[in-house]
Amino acid sequence: MSDLPETKATEGDDDDRLRSLVRGALRGEGEAPDVLTGFQKKVRERSGGKFYAEGWSTSRNPPEFTYLVTGLLMLVALVVIYLFLSLLSGKPSRVDNEAAPVNVVAPAAR
Amino acid sequence: MPLPPLGGPVYRGGDLFPGWADLNHDETSEERFLERLAAHDERAFNELVQAYEQRVYRLVFRMLGRRDEAEDMAQEVFVQVFKAIGSFRGDSKLGTWIYRIAVNLCKNRIKYLGRRHSSDEEELEPVAERSALDDRKSGAVGETSRPDHVVEGYQIERIVQECMAGIDPDFREVLVLRDVEDLSYEELCEVTGLPDGTVKSRLHRARAMLKAAVEARLGEKIR
Numbered sequence: 001m002s003d004l005p006e007t008k009a010t011e012g013d014d015d016d017r018l019r020s021l022v023r024g025a026l027r028g029e030g031e032a033p034d035v036l037t038g039f040q041k042k043v044r045e046r047s048g049g050k051f052y053a054e055g056w057s058t059s060r061n062p063p064e065f066t067y068l069v070t071g072l073l074m075l076v077a078l079v080v081i082y083l084f085l086s087l088l089s090g091k092p093s094r095v096d097n098e099a100a101p102v103n104v105v106a107p108a109a110r
Numbered sequence: 111m112p113l114p115p116l117g118g119p120v121y122r123g124g125d126l127f128p129g130w131a132d133l134n135h136d137e138t139s140e141e142r143f144l145e146r147l148a149a150h151d152e153r154a155f156n157e158l159v160q161a162y163e164q165r166v167y168r169l170v171f172r173m174l175g176r177r178d179e180a181e182d183m184a185q186e187v188f189v190q191v192f193k194a195i196g197s198f199r200g201d202s203k204l205g206t207w208i209y210r211i212a213v214n215l216c217k218n219r220i221k222y223l224g225r226r227h228s229s230d231e232e233e234l235e236p237v238a239e240r241s242a243l244d245d246r247k248s249g250a251v252g253e254t255s256r257p258d259h260v261v262e263g264y265q266i267e268r269i270v271q272e273c274m275a276g277i278d279p280d281f282r283e284v285l286v287l288r289d290v291e292d293l294s295y296e297e298l299c300e301v302t303g304l305p306d307g308t309v310k311s312r313l314h315r316a317r318a319m320l321k322a323a324v325e326a327r328l329g330e331k332i333r
Contacts, residue, residue, distance in 0.1 A: 043155075051150065
């Protein structure tokens with residue numbers, strides 16, 4: 001019984017050595033390859049093209065620049081259309097509302 | 111697990127992935143993200159894959175020991191996540207759930223490869239870029255490595271890799287998750303679905319099996 005702590009300590013040391021050996025042997029994995037593209041391809045194929053069928057959904061990063069450019073273009077288009085329509089529009093013609101002449105007819109004598 | 115910012119390194123995991131949990135946590139955005147996943151939102155899955163691909167790839171590579179298999183398996187893990195996301199009830203962390211899928215797929219693959227006797231094509235990592243194992247053996251860091259020690263170290267690493275490949279997948283699983291991936295016992299239980307006592311005894315037996323196998327190959331005790 002007296003050597004129990006020592007035995008436990010030895011076992012712990014052995015575990016640590018083994019752990020460091022395992023860690024060392026399995027540590028080399030390098031950078032992950034492009035998992036996303038392969039995943040998208042598999043889902044596209046297996047879903048019969050229901051998912052990941054179009055370009056924007058398969059890009060690795062959201063196309064923020066495209067969103068920005070599209071937004072700006074839409075804004076410019078709206079301004080141009082507004083200006084164009086303002087040029088076309090004429091001023092409303094003035095309406096003079098004169099009081100209609102009222103002829104009071106005297107009742108006919110009986 | 112907060113929502114990823116647009117274009118950033120996105121989604122962060124919980125405790126399973128140390129260092130990620132302390133980033134912005136927002137339960138509402140997490141729920142929204144899970145809803146997007148459940149609705150098979152392609153962008154949400156892109157973010158998910160980008161957030162987890164490194165860790166999933168490393169895990170499956172360590173389990174399978176083969177780069178070509180690992181790449182395919184990592185993709186397959188996310189395909190399974192895509193298919194099964196509707197059954198994710200949030201009882202465990204999303205990261206734990208993904209790890210569980212990865213581990214189960216790897217175990218099936220190992221059994222399949224074992225039946226095909228193709229495990230002799232192990233290629234865990236070319237040893238060319240490794241630092242010396244004599245550092246690991248002696249515990250010394252920063253010493254200049256002697257070439258014979260380096261070669262010996264590489265040989266030992268190779269032996270450990272081969273012995274790991276020979277271990278039953280159920281035991282290899284706990285060794286990789288605990289000793290390489292550094293998962294806590296709690297996380298180990300969640301990923302394996304085993305009770306705490308079983309995990310500990312399985313880990314103990316796995317280490318003993320590996321130690322015996324390595325020592326038998328080396329012809330000496332691990333020092």
